[in-house]
Amino acid sequence: MTLIREIPLEIETKLELAAQKSGVSKDELVRIILEEKLTNGEKTRLPDKSRIIATDLPIRDFSREQAWLEKNRDEYDGQYVALDGDQLVASSESGKEVKAKVKELGLKSVYVVFVEGSQSPRFISGGVW
Numbered sequence: 001m002t003l004i005r006e007i008p009l010e011i012e013t014k015l016e017l018a019a020q021k022s023g024v025s026k027d028e029l030v031r032i033i034l035e036e037k038l039t040n041g042e043k044t045r046l047p048d049k050s051r052i053i054a055t056d057l058p059i060r061d062f063s064r065e066q067a068w069l070e071k072n073r074d075e076y077d078g079q080y081v082a083l084d085g086d087q088l089v090a091s092s093e094s095g096k097e098v099k100a101k102v103k104e105l106g107l108k109s110v111y112v113v114f115v116e117g118s119q120s121p122r123f124i125s126g127g128v129w
Helices: 009-022 026-038 063-072 095-105
Strands: 080-084 087-092 111-114 125-128
Touching: 009 026, 063 080, 063 111, 080 095, 087 095, 095 111
Parallel strands: none
Antiparallel strands: 080 087, 080 111, 111 125
């Protein structure tokens, strides 16, 4: 079925923005809205824009880094550390200095974390740089 209907420019502009944000065409968005309205408000799921970009990435095990942190957390309290396995690569009170040292060494996959001592609440945050 084809439906042709004139709508105010303001509504058409809102419709275009909503369609772009949802990753669907204006026609598809209108169909979804009408379907929801005619099915007593039961929501129709918009297409998910997420996509799988890789399936062959290795899963890193950070148990050696975590063990090092447990053993050395009081000594490096209040500092950023860069670890490669259980080896300390860099440490400083400045995260920028640690990042610069890692870059200078040409390392690509190290664990960088801000260390809080054993007297601090247990929260360890980190990631791979």
